[in-house]
Amino acid sequence: QQQVKQSPQSLIVQKGGISIINCAYENTAFDYFPWYQQFPGKGPALLIAIRPDVSEKKEGRFTISFNKSAKQFSLHIMDSQPGDSATYFCAASADNYGQNFVFGPGTRLSVLP
Amino acid sequence: DAGVTQSPTHLIKTRGQQVTLRCSPKSGHDTVSWYQQALGQGPQFIFQYYEEEERQRGNFPDRFSGHQFPNYSSELNVNALLLGDSALYLCASSRQSEAFFGQGTRLTVV
Incomplete structure (x- = not known):
């Protein structure tokens, strides 16, 4: 019930296209849903x-x-750019104080020039 | 304004040793959380500190412990290191819901 599912695992989009990443959750107590972008080593x-x-x-x-x-x-990324190539994580939190996030497994986005 | 800063950036330890990682939160932030991110996976919540107390804890063994200082900076300690502890350790700070992450400490256990 604490899981956050994320799809697709990887995504290849042409420059200027729309990137769409989907997430699903079970815990109805979740009340805050951020998206994070992560570059390698960061x-x-x-x-x-x-x-x-x-x-x-x-x-x-x-x-x-x-x-x-x-x-x-x-998450929809319009007019996708090569600089958007990164791993994207959805997350969810039921924590009134914030920060106790459950993260999805991530989507590796590649935007082709 | 410096964001969340973590030190060291990289660390290599031998199995069975102990390690201490450090985090300075973003200015004005009083809550610090620690996450473990294994290669190719999403971060997993370890614990959260507020007012120098551990407020919440994820599903991690007691080998993982922490501390928060009066200036809100924090330490993560891991005892009796296992090969499986090799990961990127992330610190996040916030004052309310919006959390900002540091660039992490890459720990390799050999």
């Missing part, structure tokens, strides 16, 4: 986050779509 960097009271949040080229009834959320 720590995860917060991209965008959402709470269950909204169905969509957009920041620049990054959009989170959230479906509370299906317990699913997804």
